[in-house]
Amino acid sequence: KIILPVKLGLKCRDYIFNFLENPLIPSDNNASERGIRKLKIKQKISGTFRADKGADAFFAIHSIADTAWKNEQSQLGSIRAILEL
Secondary structure (H helix, E strand, C coil): CCHHHHHHHHHCHHHHCHHHHCCCCCCCCHHHHHHHHHHHHHHHHHCCCCCHHHHHHHHHHHHHHHHHHHCCCCHHHHHHHHHCC
16 A cells, blocks of 8 residues: 555655745745635635626636736736636
8 A cells, every 4th residue: 555655655756845946936835725715714604606607706706806916916907808708
């Protein structure tokens, strides 16, 4: 059973320790977990979406806004730019 993780580790070894060579790469995934925290709280409070289209739209808008925020850009401006395409 230990062989599988070892094989995966060897297969991905070029990616596993990139954070040691590049200080811009974080050693954990805390930013990713913080990014989905708001979505999980919304799910707990309101339950689920009534339609798949509504969920898709919500996640698309949230993704655009979150990416803009992480890149220090205007969230509303980014959403407007996408809608004007």
